Amino acid sequence: MRFEQSTCPECGGPPGAIEETMLVEQAIAFDEETDTWEYTGDYQDHAETLEPALDTEGRRTLLCSRDSLHTWPTHVAAEV
Ligand SMILES: [Zn+2]
Numbered sequence: 001m002r003f004e005q006s007t008c009p010e011c012g013g014p015p016g017a018i019e020e021t022m023l024v025e026q027a028i029a030f031d032e033e034t035d036t037w038e039y040t041g042d043y044q045d046h047a048e049t050l051e052p053a054l055d056t057e058g059r060r061t062l063l064c065s066r067d068s069l070h071t072w073p074t075h076v077a078a079e080v
Contacts, residue, residue, distance in 0.1 A: 001076050001077075001078065001079050001080060002076070002077040002078045002080055003015070003060070003062065003074045003075070003076060003077055004074050004075045004076075004077045005062075005072060005074040006062075006074070008062075008064040008066065008067075008070045008072065009070075009072050010064070010067075010070045011064065011066055011067065011070060013064045013065050013066035013067075013070070014064075014065050015062035015063065015064065015065060016063055016064060016065025016066075016068070017062070017063040017065075017068065018052060018060055018061065018062055018063070019052070019053040019060070019061040019062075019063065019071075020050050020051060020052050020053055021049075021050070021051060021052075021053045022045060022046060022047065022049050022050045022051075023046040023049040024043050024044070024045055024046065025043060025044045025046070026039055026042075026043045027039070027040040027041075027042040027043060027044075028040065055073055057073075057075075058075065059073040059074055059075050060073070060074060060075075060076060061073055062074060
């Protein structure tokens with residue numbers, strides 16, 4: 001694919017990753033001491049649900065290959 005903005009606005013580097021979302025099942029268990037439900041730390045990924053995270057304008061978020069704290073939104077220019 002091609003992006004409308006394919007270079008980092010902070011340093012000019014190329015993108016190294018794209019943000020995506022995925023369904024994850026987090027296991028919980030009842031803790032009788034506190035009378036609450038708590039995360040156990042076990043989880044199961046559902047990779048078949050991976051899809052690009054889109055903002056309200058339909059843009060993807062790219063992460064800079066030089067510094068993953070550099071992120072920027074962009075539309076896909078073409079799905080080549
Ligand atoms: Zn950068």
